[in-house]
Amino acid sequence: xKKVKRSAKRNWIQLASAxxxxxxxxxxxxxxxxxxxxxxxxxxxxxxxxxxxALGACPIGSLQSLAGGRKFRLSFYVLGMLMLFGLFLxxxxxxxxxxxxxxxxxxxxxxxRKITISAKLDRWLRYIKYVVLALFVFLLPALLRNQYxxxxxxxxxxxxxxxxxxxxxxxxxxxxxxxxxxxxxxxKKDI
Amino acid sequence: MIKPxxxxxxxxxxxxxxxxxxxxxxxxxxxxxxxxxxxxxxKKAVAVCLQCIGIG
Numbered sequence: 535x536k537k538v539k540r541s542a543k544r545n546w547i548q549l550a551s552a553x554x555x556x557x558x559x560x561x562x563x564x565x566x567x568x569x570x571x572x573x574x575x576x577x578x579x580x581x582x583x584x585x586x587x588a589l590g591a592c593p594i595g596s597l598q599s600l601a602g603g604r605k606f607r608l609s610f611y612v613l614g615m616l617m618l619f620g621l622f623l624x625x626x627x628x629x630x631x632x633x634x635x636x637x638x639x640x641x642x643x644x645x646x647r648k649i650t651i652s653a654k655l656d657r658w659l660r661y662i663k664y665v666v667l668a669l670f671v672f673l674l675p676a677l678l679r680n681q682y683x684x685x686x687x688x689x690x691x692x693x694x695x696x697x698x699x700x701x702x703x704x705x706x707x708x709x710x711x712x713x714x715x716x717x718x719x720x721x722k723k724d725i
Numbered sequence: 726m727i728k729p730x731x732x733x734x735x736x737x738x739x740x741x742x743x744x745x746x747x748x749x750x751x752x753x754x755x756x757x758x759x760x761x762x763x764x765x766x767x768k769k770a771v772a773v774c775l776q777c778i779g780i781g
Contacts, residue, residue, distance in 0.1 A: 573770035574763045583770040591770040599769045606765065611757020617750035621743060705772075 544629065548636035554589075555579065555633070561586030576612055578619040579632040582690070594671055594689055602675035602685030 555577050558568040567586055577590035593612050600609040619627060628635050642648075651659070666689075675685040702710045732740070757763065 567771065569771040571767065574767040576766070588770075591766050596766045596769060600762065600765055603765065603769075606760065606762060609757060609762050609766070610753040610760070611762035612766065614750040614753025614755075614757060617746055617753065621746050621750065707772075 545636070545639070547630050548633070548639070551579070551631040552633040552636060555581050555631075556585055556587035556589070558587045558589055561588075576615045578623060578627045580634050595687075598671045598675045598687045598689050601672055602679075602687055604683050607676050608672070 561568050565586065567584060568589055570589070572589050573583060573591050575590055576593040576596060578593075580594055581588060581590070581592050583590070583592045583595055593616050596612045597609055600606050600612070623631075670689040674688040677685070679685045702708075
């Protein structure tokens with residue numbers, strides 16, 4: 535009974551955290567993203583900064599986009615922040631603050647057969663997260679670059695541009711033109 | 726016998742590691758700010774990320 539109560543309390547904390555870190559209500563109303571100075575700071579959780587409500591920068595998104603950029607290959611600023619969060623908050627971040635953790639908790643409540651794995655396999659699978667971090671956040675964006683010296687993001691992005699045109703409307707400075715996306719003939723263009 | 730106020734060797738080592746991580750994180754943040762990384766983080770976070778949507 536106590537465990538259920540504690541779990542319910544944790545759910546409320548997770549919900550409050552998701553609302554707090556994505557609390558820019560005007561972004562949802564007007565369909566644009568928050569551009570305030572608070573986005574200079576990383577949030578301690580995985581939280582897409584292209585979300586209309588996001589008030590801070592995603593540390594993983596920042597790491598991979600800076601690794602793929604031309605200025606910096608490695609962001610000491612973001613790594614320092616992550617170390618600080620880890621030192622003072624530890625894995626409480628995953629259990630109490632991360633919206634993805636909350637989503638996983640909610641999905642796990644759906645009654646169905648759960649997959650169980652052996653302890654030995656579990657021990658090995660735990661290393662996958664380090665491989666994903668090193669490969670998709672640091673190495674691939676930093677090493678695979680186009681002719682302009684720009685890397686692409688590998689950890690989170692759509693696999694390819696589907697030319698939906700949403701970015702043309704979303705861009706606050708109208709930097710993306712129809713020709714850029716589709717080419718002058720209106721056919722798909724390799725960018 | 727270890728007095729209750731004395732810290733054990735492992736505990737002392739743990740505090741040392743914590744101290745090193747704190748210094749490293751402060752140094753990383755400071756060095757990053759000196760290089761202007763915070764402005765780059767802000768720049769990426771306030772614009773719709775072209776890299777993320779696959780055309781940057």
